[in-house]
Amino acid sequence: MIQSLAALTSVTDTNAVFGAADLGLTTPGIRQAAPAGPASNFGDLLTQIAGQMRDTVKTGEAAAISGIQGKTSTQAVVEAVMSAEQTLQTAVAIRDKVVAAYLEIVRMAI
Template sequence: MISAASSISSMIERPVAVSSTPTAAVKSVAGATAAGVSQVSFVDTMAQVASSAIDTLKTGEASSIAGIQGKASVQQVAEAVMAAEQTLQTAIAIRDKVVAAYQEIARMAI
């Protein structure tokens, strides 16, 4: 499970060209600069989501091992594994959407 989330995390960390573009200000539809709005890049957000997903998967694995060793209750193991499964399904869905968007862009006429 962790290898799938790690590959998504490595895909997110690669786009240097996107993260190096300057983001000075947010502009509204009229073209005015919005003051007081903090700017968060898409790459940073996705990296944070991937990191959180990896942590959830690691927690699920650790809980499973603790359950096998008799250190965790069945309920704790079930909850951690279900959370890890949901996180993995979400990561796969995001990956599928990214691949579909890339394929759509690749099909566009120049």
Template structure:
């Protein structure tokens, strides 16, 4: 498959303005198999959901910490929530590191 520099530049420009693959805003690309992408099946949606889950876990841990100071939650609940938030954060950091590594590998590929 030959790469056309003009097409690559156009794809880069479209991605920079939020229109990957030259699609109109809000249009999902059609998968290779030909099926239309359903709601939540896109990679961006998966990443957004994972980030929201991490934020929710941290907020829950903070809220339980404040509840414990006020005497409304046990130390066990706080420790469990903080451990879950820490595990979620470690997962997010590991995924971020893998994405950066993959991006750097793509940059090193000869054209």
């Protein structure tokens, strides 16, 4: 789980977890690339984040397969798998928050 913005600096690809530039966040010491285009609404933002998460997990899977075949170094495999694991944990945390918010809304008196 990401405790602070400083935790993003330990990730090799800062856009792999959240797309920090898309959220308007800056990380100290890391040069941000220009965003492809701002999200016009919250749904678009979530779609972009989900796509980035999917790509990170696919990269981790591909690195693991490549490592099994002996084409990739162990360090590269571990980095890709750890990034994919962190992305998956972030996705689960976001899902849990969305479900909790929905349940709270459902319980509200009208």
